[in-house]
Amino acid sequence: xxxxxxxxxxxxxxxxxxxxxxxxxxxxxxxxxxxxxxxxxxxxxxxxxxxxxxxxxxxxxxxxxxxxxxxxxxxxxxxxxxxxxxxxxxxxxxxxxxxxxxxxxxxxxxxxxxxxxxxxxxxxxxxxxxxxxxxxxxxxxxxxxxxxxxxxxxxxxxxxxxxxxxxxxxxxxxxxxxxxxxxxxxxxxxxxxxxxxxxxxxxxxxxxxxxxxxxxxxxxxxxxxxxxxxxxxxxxxxxxxxxxxxxxxxxxxxxxxxxxxxxxxxxxxxxxxxxxxxxxxxxxxxxxxxxxxxxxxxxxxxxxxxxxxxxxxxxxxxxxxxxxxxxxxxxxxxxxxxxxxxxxxxxxxxxxxxxxxxxxxxxxxxxxxxxxxxxxxxxxxxxxxxxxxxxxxxxxxxxxxxxxxxxxxxxxxxxxxxx
Ligand code: NAD
Numbered sequence: 001x002x003x004x005x006x007x008x009x010x011x012x013x014x015x016x017x018x019x020x021x022x023x024x025x026x027x028x029x030x031x032x033x034x035x036x037x038x039x040x041x042x043x044x045x046x047x048x049x050x051x052x053x054x055x056x057x058x059x060x061x062x063x064x065x066x067x068x069x070x071x072x073x074x075x076x077x078x079x080x081x082x083x084x085x086x087x088x089x090x091x092x093x094x095x096x097x098x099x100x101x102x103x104x105x106x107x108x109x110x111x112x113x114x115x116x117x118x119x120x121x122x123x124x125x126x127x128x129x130x131x132x133x134x135x136x137x138x139x140x141x142x143x144x145x146x147x148x149x150x151x152x153x154x155x156x157x158x159x160x161x162x163x164x165x166x167x168x169x170x171x172x173x174x175x176x177x178x179x180x181x182x183x184x185x186x187x188x189x190x191x192x193x194x195x196x197x198x199x200x201x202x203x204x205x206x207x208x209x210x211x212x213x214x215x216x217x218x219x220x221x222x223x224x225x226x227x228x229x230x231x232x233x234x235x236x237x238x239x240x241x242x243x244x245x246x247x248x249x250x251x252x253x254x255x256x257x258x259x260x261x262x263x264x265x266x267x268x269x270x271x272x273x274x275x276x277x278x279x280x281x282x283x284x285x286x287x288x289x290x291x292x293x294x295x296x297x298x299x300x301x302x303x304x305x306x307x308x309x310x311x312x313x314x315x316x317x318x319x320x321x322x323x324x325x326x327x328x329x330x331x332x333x334x335x336x337x338x339x340x341x342x343x344x345x346x347x348x349x350x351x352x353x354x355x356x357x358x359x360x361x362x363x364x365x366x367x368x369x370x371x372x373x374x375x376x377x378x379x380x381x382x383x384x385x386x387x388x389x390x391x392x393x394x395x396x397x398x399x400x401x402x403x404x405x406x407x408x409x410x411x412x413x414x415x416x417x418x419x
Pocket of ligand 1: 193220221222223224225226244245246247282296297298299318319320345346348349
């Protein structure tokens with residue numbers, strides 16, 4: 001989802017979180033300067049022909065923020081609100097997200113300013129192929145590895161992979177992740193982000209002494225991430241008291257029947273008309289009576305206005321950037337624990353890494369193997385973040401940035417700055 005309109009630079013705001021951790025690490029000004037500048041920003045025109053024969057030109061972006069720890073990694077977003085500022089911020093976040101879970105990747109992100117709702121499948125294919133063709137020299141399994149993001153599907157990844165492979169005259173499934181299984185995708189990738197949210201939530205609840213059988217969980221968003229998080233948490237015996245999507249929210253203090261909600265959403269494509277709970281507003285869900293809140297929809301949902309009214313003891317950020325810096329300060333003052341997005345939703349990029357590794361080996365794992373490795377990666381790093389937070393008296397967000405920045409800085413120092 002693209003950011004709600006706020007009159008601030010998204011990249012500028014993202015740097016605020018970075019600075020807090022950089023202060024804690026006593027990072028010198030030269031290193032700060034390097035880390036707050038993207039390595040490469042690419043902007044290009046995408047001429048394309050409508051099915052009607054008419055020509056249009058869209059703008060495409062790829063920002064390769066850092067290569068310190070490996071090839072770039074990050075999704076491609078097709079949305080009318082895509083800007084260079086947004087793509088840069090997302091590439092910046094990808095740098096820390098990959099580092100916080102210790103993947104051998106840098107950070108990148110791409111996008112096209114277009115409205116896929118107005119595009120036919122063949123128009124979408126033409127835009128994707130031209131976008132990929134413009135990037136042939138700068139992406140690749142050892143250069144930069146895109147993935148799906150808002151409005152880009154496994155099919156879009158398949159077209160991207162095919163276009164790149166045609167240009168380099170060899171099959172290169174490792175150039176993108178999030179592909180369909182038939183052409184080098186990984187088992188477990190589709191569910192990976194929601195599974196990762198579940199792993200982080202259960203571990204943090206245990207740490208905080210919240211009984212998963214008794215605590216109430218509310219989840220905002222019932223798309224890929226929110227729906228799988230609800231499903232897996234319910235399967236582990238948790239009570240999902242609230243769910244929502246763009247059509248509205250539902251609350252049931254006895255617990256929502258998640259399987260019924262999943263069937264409803266599969267049948268009607270959203271939750272409209274779901275009768276398994278009291279209908280409340282989306283705003284009410286965020287301040288509802290619950291112990292754990294999982295924002296899994298949009299950016300900037302917690303603000304200085306609603307943060308003081310949040311009842312949850314734990315927030316697990318499944319969406320990217322759901323908490324404004326002002327809301328983060330309120331949560332800190334109120335002692336509300338927040339697992340930050342770069343950790344909370346890192347399950348997706350972790351299984352993308354597994355996909356890239358499997359493509360390069362040409363050997364594909366069973367789903368149980370993917371899930372076991374995912375749990376190991378997430379728990380190892382979540383526990384490390386927690387230890388840093390406890391040692392330094394910092395929030396989990398600052399601790400996560402501290403761990404990520406420290407890893408990137410160590411890699412940069414070992415390689416040396418080629419200045
Ligand atoms: P999606 O499009 O599948 O689902 C988004 C959901 O949010 C939908 O159910 C939609 O109805 C709901 N929604 C939209 N506006 C809402 C509102 N105002 N109130 C309540 N619900 C609303 O998207 P997704 O893939 O599930 O991604 C959700 C978030 O997770 C995004 O921030 C995305 O960047 C992030 N994320 C996704 C992945 C992934 O693997 N899909 C990985 C990392 C991060």
